[in-house]
Amino acid sequence: xxxxxxxxxxxxxxxxxxxxxxxxxxxxxxxxxxxxxxxxxxxxxxxxxxxxxxxxxxxxxxxxxxxxxxxxxxxxxxxxxxxxxxxxxxxxxxxxxxxxxxxxxxxxxxxxxxxxxxxxxxxxxxxxxxxxxxxxxxxxxxxxxxxxxxxxxxxxxxxxxxxxxxxxxxxxxxxxxxxxxxxxxxxxxxxxxxxxxxxxxxxxxxxxxxxxxxxxxxxxxxxxxxxxxxxxxxxxxxxxxxxxxxxxxxxxxxxxxxxxxxxxxxxxxxxxxxxxx
Amino acid sequence: xxxxxxxxxxxxxxxxxxxxxxxxxxxxxxxxxxxxxxxxxxxxxxxxxxxxxxxxxxxxxxxxxxxxxxxxxxxxxxxxxxxxxxxxxxxxxxxxxxxxxxxxxxxxx
Numbered sequence: 558x559x560x561x562x563x564x565x566x567x568x569x570x571x572x573x574x575x576x577x578x579x580x581x582x583x584x585x586x587x588x589x590x591x592x593x594x595x596x597x598x599x600x601x602x603x604x605x606x607x608x609x610x611x612x613x614x615x616x617x618x619x620x621x622x623x624x625x626x627x628x629x630x631x632x633x634x635x636x637x638x639x640x641x642x643x644x645x646x647x648x649x650x651x652x653x654x655x656x657x658x659x660x661x662x663x664x665x666x667x668x669x670x671x672x673x674x675x676x677x678x679x680x681x682x683x684x685x686x687x688x689x690x691x692x693x694x695x696x697x698x699x700x701x702x703x704x705x706x707x708x709x710x711x712x713x714x715x716x717x718x719x720x721x722x723x724x725x726x727x728x729x730x731x732x733x734x735x736x737x738x739x740x741x742x743x744x745x746x747x748x749x750x751x752x753x754x755x756x757x758x759x760x761x762x763x764x765x766x767x768x769x770x771x772x773x774x775x776x777x778x779x780x781x782x783x784x785x786x787x788x789x790x791x792x793x794x795x796x797x798x799x800x801x802x803x804x805x806x807x808x809x810x811x812x813x814x815x816x817x818x819x820x821x822x823x824x825x826x827x828x829x830x831x832x833x834x
Numbered sequence: 835x836x837x838x839x840x841x842x843x844x845x846x847x848x849x850x851x852x853x854x855x856x857x858x859x860x861x862x863x864x865x866x867x868x869x870x871x872x873x874x875x876x877x878x879x880x881x882x883x884x885x886x887x888x889x890x891x892x893x894x895x896x897x898x899x900x901x902x903x904x905x906x907x908x909x910x911x912x913x914x915x916x917x918x919x920x921x922x923x924x925x926x927x928x929x930x931x932x933x934x935x936x937x938x939x940x941x942x943x
Contacts, residue, residue, distance in 0.1 A: 626842065626844045626858055626860070627858075629907070631842075632840075632860070632862045632907055635840055635842075635862070636838065636862075783905075783906065
């Protein structure tokens with residue numbers, strides 16, 4: 558066995574992985590160009606390049622996201638539009654009572670989650686704060702269909718804008734916590750997020766094509782369960798797959814992880830609501 | 835009337851005479867098959883869209899019978915030839931007697 562042989566063998570594997578990644582595909586949604594690949598940044602030293610999850614999907618799934626009529630996520634966005642105008646709670650207010658135009662939320666999703674007073678604040682937190690404090694309504698469950706419909710509608714307003722999550726300064730402590738979780742092996746299979754989504758993106762894990770686990774398209778419509786999926790719901794699925802006990806949706810761990818993951822996707826455009834398998 | 839039913843249709847706004855155009859339709863509907871049971875073991879009654887039709891200026895383009903095995907939010911994509919300016923009329927018939935209608939105009943020139 559010579560060194561050259563070894564090198565050529567690993568080069569072959571690499572080429573195979575990249576060919577799988579469909580990295581030449583370009584995403585336009587309703588005529589608007591999206592950024593699905595950006596150069597790795599200083600805080601993502603282990604990625605060669607940052608890829609949107611869209612890159613890793615089959616041609617058929619990719620096509621679903623390029624047309625808003627074909628995108629099944631829009632059935633739920635429509636539901637979000639109705640919910641937005643519907644009064645709820647003791648104050649008799651709807652979202653629209655305070656936030657008249659949903660378009661005003663343009664840019665919000667691209668900057669979320671953010672850190673306020675040392676706590677990570679996500680879209681779900683903001684929605685539920687409004688519900689409990691201003692509307693006098695009950696908080697929605699984290700991954701409920703009402704919640705994902707509203708977060709999809711609000712996220713849609715930022716579609717096409719580059720993700721730009723702040724992770725230094727006040728946010729640094731939570732970001733470090735998220736990073737720690739990302740690289741910590743857990744569960745019976747003793748795996749960390751990085752084992753699949755950093756070391757092996759582009760490769761197959763049985764029938765699944767591993768992506769980098771970017772969050773820029775959430776809430777995302779998944780063909781496997783025919784509904785919108787929240788970021789924390791997806792985390793739970795990953796943790797079950799590695800036979801770990803999932804953390805709580807909306808808990809400190811997942812929120813810190815969400816912040817860290819979002820920062821890894823800085824520069825990708827918001828694709829909400831994306832279509833994945 | 836079933837909850838959360840909303841028809842959506844996509845038809846090109848213009849076409850040349852004799853052109854074949856593609857029409858896409860989707861109606862959000864739970865399409866309860868009537869085969870399932872709730873947690874107490876009682877049958878959940880069937881509630882589906884059982885018929886879908888599309889007319890162009892009163893002439894039938896497509897008439898579909900839907901069966902319980904058709905999944906939630908039924909989607910149809912079909913081609914039609916447009917001879918003249920007119921209106922496509924879409925109608926969905928619910929098991930509960932509700933009828934959902936929508937129409938789209940197309941200009942031929």
